[in-house]
Amino acid sequence: MKSKDNIQKDWQELLREKAGNVAGAQPEVSFAELKEKMVAAGASAGSGRRGLSWLKYAAAVAVIGAAGAMLLINPDKSRDISSSTAENRKAEEVTVVSEPVLETEPVAEAALPIETVDPVDNNQDETIPVDLTKLTANDAASSNAPSGSLAQRSGKASGSLSQRSGESSDSTVKQQTSEVTHAESTKEQTASANNSAATETPVVASDATPSGNKPAEAAPATVSPKQDPFAEPVKPLKKQLRRFSVGASGFLASNGLGNGKISFKSMASDMVTYTDNNGKIFYSYSAPSVRYNHSAPISGGISFRYNFTPVLYAESGLRLTYLHTWISPSGAAQDLLYAGIPLGMGVNFAHLGNASFYASAYGMLSKCVMGHNSAGFPSNYSQLSDIPLMWSAGAALGASYNITRTFGLFAEPTVSYYFPASNAPQTIYKENPWYFTLNLGVRFNLK
């Protein structure tokens, strides 16, 4: 007596043998025509995705270039507290350095009478070039001597020096001028922090300052940094911490971190076996695949950042992601819209002018809030609630540039991992869980 399975097998086998091997009409198309189509299809396969990758890299280069250009154009730093603080620190350093140089000023003063009193000697002597900057404070201080002896120590450099100091023969005026120059030079030293030739200020300043235009008593002979308001070491201003910031960002992602191949997935069992009447397998093969094509995810959202300290911050928000998948050759498509809530922490680790750099890590829970399948797309879901939640985690390195104190731009290269769920819809994240994106956006620093 035959079991039910054997009976079923019989009618199925009979049907397969009799109707399955019927050869109907011959194909109308010749193989030459088929070959043309095959080659054409093979040549263009994947070209769209490659094009998108180039767009991605071009966009990344453009963003990096723009950020670099913005750093180089040297924006108005007066609005930036950190830059002014840095300038003050530099000015303080310059003031300290300039103190020994101020003591060398009598060299110039001492040189003048020699030239005017005894030009003959000056002409007879061989001019020895002397770099005043090499006259250390010890030289000047240890001498603390009349100008004459110092002039002798400085050799006959006074000839050239006096010419650069002006042609006036009045030593008194020259002395006053020299004192004024001293004060002026201190100002200039303070104002121009980048002037590496600060030690030459006696000469440079005397050129720039009209002699006798300012009263000599305006500047004391020896100026301490504390007496000079420009040399006053400025306490670094405490940067006001803006605790809340709101950002809006988006990205058009590329393919995942994998090899970027177009993915193929089997519709059903990967291995198919055929058996004979005795149940013996006579051949098996891998099932041909159905091609799933995925558009690049489009994502955008808004984020809220709370700065615990100038370094540490927490971030959350709402992010919408649109995923489009279609199968070929039928073209049946699936459109899904996910809403995700990220939660992350980050640190600001560097500042450069108006730019700051930070690193962050986050986790995100996304829920499908809108979905549509065209007819023929394989799906196991009859309603949105059947689609499982999508978990993801990632890390980002970010650079932001504050155009004003409240408004700035940012770019965040991000690596994300989407935890695959076996019952998740067929999306690009399911096939490529690792993802690299370049997140671009604007940020408002509120209060």
Place this chain on the structure above:
Amino acid sequence: MDGIEALEQAYIKDGAYLLSVCRRYVCDPATAQDMFQDGFVSAYLNWTKFRDRGPGSLKAWLSRIMANTCLMHLRKRDPMHQASDLASVPMAAASDSELADGIAGVRDEDLYNMILELPDMERTVLNMFVFEGFSHREIAKTLGIRESTSAMRLYRAKAHLAEMIKDYEK
């Protein structure tokens, strides 16, 4: 063997059979010709996935590709969610043994034509279940229907087939 060359030989040797596979799914001769061409293009694009396991394996692989190509086309038309004409469904199918006996007495070409006359949804499930070896679960997953729906459509296909064989015997 080069992919193009192997496919050319398969075209010459099994082209008519592969076209009949397409027709078994889509019925319409012109559409079947289109599916045949699409199937060959798909085979060419997936050639690296073909594993030669001896004689007949390429034919079986190509026939599966043709079937899948046709399924994609049918999904687009979405016959799975069309309302069925319950009035045309036989009240009770013949037993499996009676069906097997009936099938044995019908000429191959006539049996093939009977399958083509089945409604789209029933013919699709019958093709997948009998000729491709899918389970109802796999059919349900592939077509986006419930397993019970797949089983019901197979039952109706069998009933229709038995009825046509009965008419054929008369």
